[in-house]
Amino acid sequence: MILVAGGTGLLDRDVVGRLAGRGIPVRVLTRDVALGRHVLAPLGDRVELVAGDVRDPASLDPALVGVDLVVGAVQGFGGRAAGGMRAVDIDGNRNLIDAAAAAGVDRFVLLSIHNATATDPLALSRAKAAAEQVLAATPMHRTLVRPTAYMETWAEVVGDPIMESG
Numbered sequence: 001m002i003l004v005a006g007g008t009g010l011l012d013r014d015v016v017g018r019l020a021g022r023g024i025p026v027r028v029l030t031r032d033v034a035l036g037r038h039v040l041a042p043l044g045d046r047v048e049l050v051a052g053d054v055r056d057p058a059s060l061d062p063a064l065v066g067v068d069l070v071v072g073a074v075q076g077f078g079g080r081a082a083g084g085m086r087a088v089d090i091d092g093n094r095n096l097i098d099a100a101a102a103a104g105v106d107r108f109v110l111l112s113i114h115n116a117t118a119t120d121p122l123a124l125s126r127a128k129a130a131a132e133q134v135l136a137a138t139p140m141h142r143t144l145v146r147p148t149a150y151m152e153t154w155a156e157v158v159g160d161p162i163m164e165s166g
């Protein structure tokens with residue numbers, strides 16, 4: 001079973017669709033199951049949704065039952081009901097990584113960012129670097145994905161104001 005934390009998001013709803021399309025058992029952690037079901041409606045019952053919030057460690061254990069691999073793709077800014085970078089990207093990722101390690105998960109795939117270092121001027125890069133360090137200290141196998149800004153995100157951030165203001 002693969003648990004995708006952030007599976008309702010821009011990138012990972014596609015990842016979840018691809019996994020489900022290959023018949024791989026996949027579960028999505030979301031703060032709002034009803035909303036998540038709406039977002040992932042095209043996948044029907046091929047995806048399991050579980051309520052949980054990375055800011056609340058106790059809520060993560062039920063989502064991790066029987067899970068071999070976790071994809072950690074949450075972020076705490078932008079989008080719906082953003083919880084903040086410290087609470088989600090730093091502390092929340094730590095909670096998720098610790099809970100996964102304690103549950104005996106074999107591999108953790110962390111959605112990090114290009115140039116994730118403790119001294120980068122970009123706060124998100126420093127937050128991702130902190131999460132990478134927490135992950136490195138666990139016995140889990142790890143995969144770090146370090147993308148630059150997604151074209152869809154960039155087009156929205158840069159393009160929407162231009163479209164709105166002309």
Ligand SMILES: NC(=O)c1ccc[n+]([C@@H]2O[C@H](COP(=O)([O-])OP(=O)(O)OC[C@H]3O[C@@H](n4cnc5c(N)ncnc54)[C@H](OP(=O)(O)O)[C@@H]3O)[C@@H](O)[C@H]2O)c1
Nearest residue numbers: 006008009010011030031053054073074075111149150153
């Ligand atoms: N977008 C970019 O340009 C970019 C660039 C580099 C790296 N990344 C990284 O790639 C990953 C995916 O990015 P994205 O843009 O696809 O994300 P997104 O669309 O903003 O989605 C964010 C996800 O985080 C989940 N989430 C937020 N707070 C949470 C909390 N407290 N507990 C549990 N889940 C929570 C949301 O789930 P619910 O709302 O269902 O709870 C949602 O699925 C992120 O880790 C991001 O930092 C993104």
